[in-house]
Amino acid sequence: MRYFPLFYDLCHKPVLVVGGGEVASRKVESLLKAGAFVSVVSPTLEPFLLSLFEEERLSWIKGFYQQELIEEFVQIWATTDNPELNHRVHDDAKRAGIMVNVVDDTQYCDFITPSMINRGRIQVAFSSGGSSPVLIRNLRRTFEAVLPQNLGLLADFAASKRGDIKVRLPDVTRRRLFWEYFFDAPDVKSSQSISQLNLSYEDMLESKQFEPSYSVSWIETGSDFEMLTLKALRLMQSTEMVLFYHDLDAVFADSCRRDAERTSWCEVAELKKQLEEQQQQNRSVVVLLPEVSKALQSELSLCCGRIEVLGYAR
Incomplete structure (x- = not known):
């Protein structure tokens, strides 16, 4: 992973965009949505940018780029169709210690911008590190089709x-368990108003059905992660503790809930002891198993009682 993902607060911060064409327009629009104070340096502006200037939504430095312009800015974008000029902007910014992005030239970027889905406060970002923007656009369209419109x-x-x-x-x-229970409720998922959500909120707090309780889900992983069932994946994402067989491929434990605890086991007796500890703490547990033979199923049943193993799609 070359790029560290983060969300940078640009609200009320000065940003310089070098260039006044179509590429600059796309960047300026996003920067203004983030609340940045945008200045564009260019002899001319394309119509969209000119309309923003006339509406006093950005500043226009009418003329050619000069090195002394960059000093007051926290971030610089080079968007011209002149590679030599873009690289000069990059070099000037680096000497001044200012973050710089040369559009479509990742070698000259301190940062890159992901493809975004916005639902109000919710932002989902996708990136291939600049290597395959078309693939990322396709992935974003897939997610946009399934994400609910009421996320904001x-x-x-x-x-x-x-x-x-x-x-x-x-x-x-308890707060985390409540919010998980709340957001997973069908009436919450379909709500279209704050008043509807408030009714659900009060009812759920009163019911206390979200309170922690001990539960165990047994999942036979198989060898191909993509063959796991949706039910298995859902349980893996909602657990508090992951007990995984020591010899399993790391992808299975790593794909469970990110903040869940993870502990490996080797012998069934060791697993039983770990389950007893989790029961005392009223925690939800997922046990990840290798391929379950009749012998292993029998041994698990003897030590842990009757169990129901979720299989993978065969």
Whole structure:
């Protein structure tokens, strides 16, 4: 992984865009949405940028780029169709210690911009490190087709309840379990108003069905991660503890909930002891198994009681 993913706060920060053409237009539009104070240096502006200038939404430095222009900015974009000029902008920015992006020239970029999906407060970013933008656009379209349109509403509601939920559920684990239960509820997923969400919120807090409880899901992984069932993947993403067979491919444990604890096991007796510890803590557990033979199934049943193993798609 060459690039470290982050979201950079540009609100009310000065950003310089060198170039006034179509490429600059795409970048300026995104920068303005992020709240940046944008200045464009170029002898001319294409119509979209000119309209933004006339609306006083950006500053226009009418003329050619000069090195002394960059000093007051926190970020610089070189967007011209002149590679020599773009590289000069890059070199000037590097000497001044300012972050710079030369569009479509990753060798001259301190940072690159991902392909984005925006749903209000929710932002989903995709990147191939600049190697395959068409592939990333296809991936973004796939996700856009399945992400619910009310994600922005859900994010706004959760933000409005940050103070209230801390008072009513002081424990961090209980808050996390509540929000997982809340966002997974069908009536929440289909809600179209804050009032609907508030009713669900109060009902769920009153019901206490989100409270932690001990549960075990047994998952036979097989050897091909892509053959795991959707149910298995859902359970892997909702667990608090992952107990995985020591010899399994790391992709299976790594694909479980990111903040879940992970512990390997080798012998069934060792697994039983670990399960007993989790039961005392009222935690949800996923046990990742290798291919389950009749002998292993029998041994697990003797030590751990009757179990139901979720298979993979064969």
